[in-house]
Amino acid sequence: MKKVRCNSQGAGLQSKTPLVSVIIPTFNSERTIERCCRSVKHQSYSNIEIVVVDRHSSDSTLEIAGKSSAKVWLLDSERSVAKNFGVAKAKGGFIMFIDSDMALSSNIVDECVELCLNENAEAVIMPELPISSGGFFGKCRTIEKSLYSGDELLAIPRFFTRKLFQEMGGFDESLIYGEDADLYARIKKNIRRIIRAKTQILHLEGDFSWRNLVLKAYYYGENLFIFLKKNPLLGMRRVGAICLVRNIKLMIKSPVTFLGVVLIKIVEYMAYLVGVLSSFIKTEQ
Numbered sequence: 286m287k288k289v290r291c292n293s294q295g296a297g298l299q300s301k302t303p304l305v306s307v308i309i310p311t312f313n314s315e316r317t318i319e320r321c322c323r324s325v326k327h328q329s330y331s332n333i334e335i336v337v338v339d340r341h342s343s344d345s346t347l348e349i350a351g352k353s354s355a356k357v358w359l360l361d362s363e364r365s366v367a368k369n370f371g372v373a374k375a376k377g378g379f380i381m382f383i384d385s386d387m388a389l390s391s392n393i394v395d396e397c398v399e400l401c402l403n404e405n406a407e408a409v410i411m412p413e414l415p416i417s418s419g420g421f422f423g424k425c426r427t428i429e430k431s432l433y434s435g436d437e438l439l440a441i442p443r444f445f446t447r448k449l450f451q452e453m454g455g456f457d458e459s460l461i462y463g464e465d466a467d468l469y470a471r472i473k474k475n476i477r478r479i480i481r482a483k484t485q486i487l488h489l490e491g492d493f494s495w496r497n498l499v500l501k502a503y504y505y506g507e508n509l510f511i512f513l514k515k516n517p518l519l520g521m522r523r524v525g526a527i528c529l530v531r532n533i534k535l536m537i538k539s540p541v542t543f544l545g546v547v548l549i550k551i552v553e554y555m556a557y558l559v560g561v562l563s564s565f566i567k568t569e570q
Contacts, residue, residue, distance in 0.1 A: 302330070302332045303332065303378040303398070304378060305330065305332065305333045305334075305381060305394055305397075305398065306333075306334050306336055306372070306375030306376060306377030306380050306381065307333060307381045307382075307383060308375060308381065308383075309337050310339075310371070310385070311337055311338070311339045311340070311350065312339065313342045313343060313344045314342065314344075314346045314385035314386065315342075315346050316386075317388075317489050318346050318349050318353075318385050319353070320388050320489070321384075321385050321386070322335055322337075324390075325353075326353060328392070328394045328395065329392045330394040330395040334356060335350075335353065335355035335356065336356050338358050338359075338368070338370055339358070339359055340361055341359055341361055356374070358371070363458075363461045365457060365459075365460055366458045368382055368456055369455040372450060378446065378448075379397070379401065379444065379446060380444070380446075380450050381394065381397065381445075382443050383443060383486065387413075387486050387487060387488055387489065388486070389486060390484045390485060392484060393411060396482050396484050397444040397482060400480045400482065401446060404478075404480055407446050407448075407478050408445045408449060408472055408477065408478075408479045409442055409443070409445075409479070409480055410440045410443070410479060410480070410482065411486050412481070412483075412484075412486070413430075413487075413488045414486070414487050415430035415488045415490055416487060416488065416490060417490040417492075417493050418492050419493035420493070422545060423493035424542070425493075425545035425548075425549055426549060427490075428546060430490075439523060440469075440481070441465040441468075442469055443486070444482075452475075453471050453475070455468075457515070459511060461505075461508035462508045463509075463512035463523075466516070467515065467519075495552065498549070498552065498556070499556040500556075502556035502557045503557070503560040503563075506556060506558065506560020507560040507561070507563055507564045508564070509557065509561055509564075510561060510564055510565070
């Protein structure tokens with residue numbers, strides 16, 4: 286672990302190794318939760334607690350998480366509520382949120398703490414490296430995500446001082462989609478110090494599945510209107526940020542792959558649209 290020079294103003298924390306609470310919402314996450322928790326336990330920074338908030342999984346998620354020495358809580362709720370609940374149960378002066386299908390590089394927590402203590406960061410953005418498998422379309426999905434993974438409009442902080450998180454009121458529990466982008470927008474509006482880390486988070490998306498793609502997009506589409514109603518400009522800018530027209534280099538370099546990426550986005554956006562229409566119809570009834 287690095288020797289951290291403690292800035293007395295940094296996050297308002299006096300300890301050189303303050304407790305970091307890593308909060309992981311889960312639901313039927315047996316495929317990835319072991320690797321996720323293991324990557325947290327094997328950090329170069331040692332003062333970490335793992336808080337798992339599980340939505341009553343029917344697989345072996347709870348058993349696997351329990352073996353990792355995580356503090357496991359059951360809560361039947363959407364992820365915004367689950368993450369706020371996790372913060373309420375956590376004890377750390379720093380809060381980090383990761384998904385159950387993510388894996389951390391061994392020094393990423395160390396870097397985030399150092400940025401907060403030495404550079405007065407109150408929130409830290411970590412670039413994500415998406416990894417999908419499953420043949421040609423798995424490769425296309427990985428490339429598609431990597432095309433805009435570094436875009437400022439799509440970036441979100443995952444590491445916060447507890448003080449900042451509480452001052453911002455945590456995640457908006459009315460949001461099922463875009464709660465992290467909404468929190469980020471509120472932080473920027475309050476002109477708080479946000480720094481981008483160099484270390485990446487691995488996002489292990491697994492085998493590409495058209496069914497999973499459609500179901501996830503449909504579900505988000507059903508709940509998209511609430512986010513857009515609260516953040517109309519942000520929503521439009523985020524949609525524009527993933528416009529594939531900007532990625533001419535990929536089209537020239539690998540036209541077949543580009544067409545695969547385009548097909549994925551067409552199907553995904555159609556599922557989003559059906560979800561939005563379904564939500565609108567239900568509202569009108």
